[in-house]
Amino acid sequence: QPHRIDIPGIREADYEVPSSVLSIDGRLHMVFTTGSDGFGPEAKVQMRRSVMAVSDDDGRTWDNLYTLSQADGDDFTNTRFINVAMLRQSAGVEVTHLPEAVRHDPVFVWGTGEYRKSRVYLAVAAADQLDQPGSLHYWVGLGGDGLPQWSSEEADASPIFDAAFTGEVSAIYLPQIQRYAITYVIESPDVSERGTFLRFTENPWRGYGAPQKIFDPWRDRGYTEFMHVSDSFGRLDNVYDPGREFTWGG
Numbered sequence: 001q002p003h004r005i006d007i008p009g010i011r012e013a014d015y016e017v018p019s020s021v022l023s024i025d026g027r028l029h030m031v032f033t034t035g036s037d038g039f040g041p042e043a044k045v046q047m048r049r050s051v052m053a054v055s056d057d058d059g060r061t062w063d064n065l066y067t068l069s070q071a072d073g074d075d076f077t078n079t080r081f082i083n084v085a086m087l088r089q090s091a092g093v094e095v096t097h098l099p100e101a102v103r104h105d106p107v108f109v110w111g112t113g114e115y116r117k118s119r120v121y122l123a124v125a126a127a128d129q130l131d132q133p134g135s136l137h138y139w140v141g142l143g144g145d146g147l148p149q150w151s152s153e154e155a156d157a158s159p160i161f162d163a164a165f166t167g168e169v170s171a172i173y174l175p176q177i178q179r180y181a182i183t184y185v186i187e188s189p190d191v192s193e194r195g196t197f198l199r200f201t202e203n204p205w206r207g208y209g210a211p212q213k214i215f216d217p218w219r220d221r222g223y224t225e226f227m228h229v230s231d232s233f234g235r236l237d238n239v240y241d242p243g244r245e246f247t248w249g250g
Contacts, residue, residue: 007032007053007062014038015046015115019168022086022107024127028055031068031084039244045074046115050082054131066133069111069154078155080121080138081111085171085182088127092178092202099137099150102126108171108204109136110160116167116187116250119159122204124150139205148205161199161208164188180204183214187250192218223249 005018015036022029035048049070053062069081088107095103105127112118122139129135137150138157151157169184179200187194196215201208217223227249228240239249 003060005030005032005059005062007051008064010034010051010053010064019050019082020084020086022088022130024088024107024130026056028059029053029086029130030055030062031081031086033082035070039241045071047082048074050084052130052133065131068136069113071114076114076118079113080118080154080157081109081123081136082113082115082118083168084109084111085169087171087173087180089173089180091173091175092180093204097147097205098124101129102137110169110171110182112166112169112184116165116185118166119164120161120166120169120182120184121157122160123154123157124204142206160205163197163211165193178202182208185250187248191248 010032011034013036015038016034019031019033030053031050032053033047033050036046037043050068052065052068054065055062069079071079086107086109090106095106098106102124107125107127107130109123109125111121111123123136125135137152138154139160140149140151140156141158143149163184163186165186165188167185167187171180171182173180179202182199183196185196194217195213197211198214199208199211217227223229224237226239229236230248231245
């Protein structure tokens with residue numbers, strides 16, 4: 001029997017959805033996006049804020065622990081972790097290159113800020129500290145010695161690789177090939193560049209390979225079949241809501 005996700009103080013309007021969930025010793029940790037203007041004609045922003053929620057009863061009830069990331073009104077300059085992917089994993093990682101507080105049990109967090117207008121960022125926390133605000137350490141780049149540098153300030157975070165206009169992101173570790181696989185959605189203003197992309201890396205903080213486009217909305221018949229093409233291109237399909245003829249399907 002499915003249970004509705006009900007987080008105290010959080011509404012569930014358009015674009016207000018779970019982003020990532022991680023089980024740590026039987027306790028579910030979920031990042032939930034909120035603060036959206038929704039779909040209306042006056043809507044400017046989808047997802048201004050993310051919160052960390054936890055459940056000790058397999059998702060039947062949830063507690064709202066803290067705000068993970070939040071825009072300053074409509075300003076996303078220092079906002080990096082609205083949509084996230086969390087992964088508890090130390091295989092293949094030289095833990096001495098991580099902040100000392102997280103080396104015993106790291107959780108990597110990939111994130112994006114303004115919805116589908118962001119780059120991808122990286123943070124790390126200790127699994128037993130993820131319940132606490134301020135537990136994330138943000139990747140700010142590589143030092144002159146080639147080692148990762150970390151900051152306690154979200155505003156210091158740097159993009160982990162070059163990919164603009166990203167939104168949703170996902171991560172998994174594949175022990176068969178000893179690589180991390182990162183997927184992400186790009187919704188560029190140039191419609192020919194949109195799609196879902198995949199990158200592999202041996203290490204979360206460097207060495208990401210070239211992107212592979214694993215879903216192209218034109219090539220793979222997303223557009224016109226189940227994703228709406230804006231009527232600015234002419235009427236090519238009927239998969240849209242009334243009044244949204246000029247809004248691209250995502």
